[in-house]
Amino acid sequence: MIRPHEEKVPSYLFAGDDLPPTQARDLLRERFSANFDLVLPPAGPIRVDGAKHLGLMFGGMAILWRQMYVHGITRGAALIRSSQIDHYILTVSLEQKGPTLHVFDDGRVLEQRAGEPVVLDMARPIHLDIQSGTDLTLFIPRDALDELLPRRLDLHGVKLQGTVAALLIEHLRTVVREGSGLHPAEGQLLSRSTLHLLAACLAPMSNSMALARPQAEHLLVRRIGQYVESRLADPDLSVEQLCAAFDLSRSSLYRLLEPMGGVAAFIRERRLSKAHQLLAGAQERVHLKRVADEFGFRSAAQFSRAFHDQFGYSPSEARGWIAPLADSSSPLQSEARRFATWLYSLHH
Structure with missing residues (x-):
């Protein structure tokens, strides 16, 4: 434990x-x-x-x-x-x-x-x-x-x-x-x-x-990720913005992020990861419309669909994932969840 x-x-x-x-x-x-x-x-x-x-x-x-x-x-x-x-x-x-x-x-x-x-x-x-x-x-x-x-x-x-x-x-x-x-x-x-x-x-x-x-491309991807995470609330974050910020052509940007699923997937996954972090730490009800607005989704329905596609469960199931240990009803399930929570907290 x-x-x-x-x-x-x-x-x-x-x-x-x-x-x-x-x-x-x-x-x-x-x-x-x-x-x-x-x-x-x-x-x-x-x-x-x-x-x-x-x-x-x-x-x-x-x-x-x-x-x-x-x-x-x-x-x-x-x-x-x-x-x-x-x-x-x-x-x-x-x-x-x-x-x-x-x-x-x-x-x-x-x-x-x-x-x-x-x-x-x-x-x-x-x-x-x-x-x-x-x-x-x-x-x-x-x-x-x-x-x-x-x-x-x-x-x-x-x-x-x-x-x-x-x-x-x-x-x-x-x-x-x-x-x-x-x-x-x-x-x-x-x-x-x-x-x-x-x-x-x-x-x-x-x-x-x-x-x-040379690790230039790997470092550039990390810098782009940091830039995206600083602008998560902007639903209009675009390829053009990223190209201008990093002095890249569209083809260069697409080639750079293709291993991550492409530009749109790269941005969406960072939005969803931060949203998951917020929901996982919440101990009270969170309004999905507020979460959607905060992380650049145009509606709660769009956010919920994207969240389920990414993680395989709904935003409501993620709420309180990092919960007080005493809240668990099953000792065995709690033990499994404790380990995952422990590693999760290491990098969020």
Whole structure:
């Protein structure tokens, strides 16, 4: 469970022993659904006895230790667009029965063995096949790490090696073991030291042209996203405005945003993500007409249709999604929702 306390960093603890095999599949998927698709063994009851998750959130970062079952994790284009999380993740296999396999869009396959840290970019597709055992996952704000590096690097699928990487693993183990008693101010300091240690692992790689290839288009897409989010209430936000603001031709803008579904989808998804954030935190009734106006939709009906198309449920179902923990009627469903809420709060 999450144990909020104003004098300690937020922490999270989950044990799978209480999950009935007939419900485990759906509950586990719900735990990951905001950011990942969970791939489990073929249909039928599954047992996750002995599975445990322990997490801490500190200084804009989060770390998750898992004792787990055989499963896969994917993050495709639809989830990348809908969650809009802008983090790196560092995964470390600690003790596993076999290597974790990373499969990339270009066909490359990376084997990650115990003790090998790998960096992944959550703005890029992810597919992992994971064996039973234990691992660590660190969620890292992109800007916080990028500003410590000598140049922009393509870190997706980078395996860290050497003495500093070994020190980083021991540091993360200590964070999990001792971090639950941290004061939030100490968590901020710990976050900075963790970032600097990770940057030290990456610094020797900065001279590699394969890693340091130009990132101009990726950075431009992020700047366009920030521009759009500053003008969400403008229903007339247009291609012409974006072209003028960034000195782009129409064809260049369309080519740049085509992987995100096009210009209109890019704008709509940012509007809907911010609207979801507002509704998820609401504990009282919210008038949909006001939400529609605030986020640039011409009517409540248009907003409701777009919201359902994007998330698969209605705005009224999203209201109060980040709810007080005591409001849940089912302990098992509440436990699944707590984890998703915890990660959701990391990037909103």
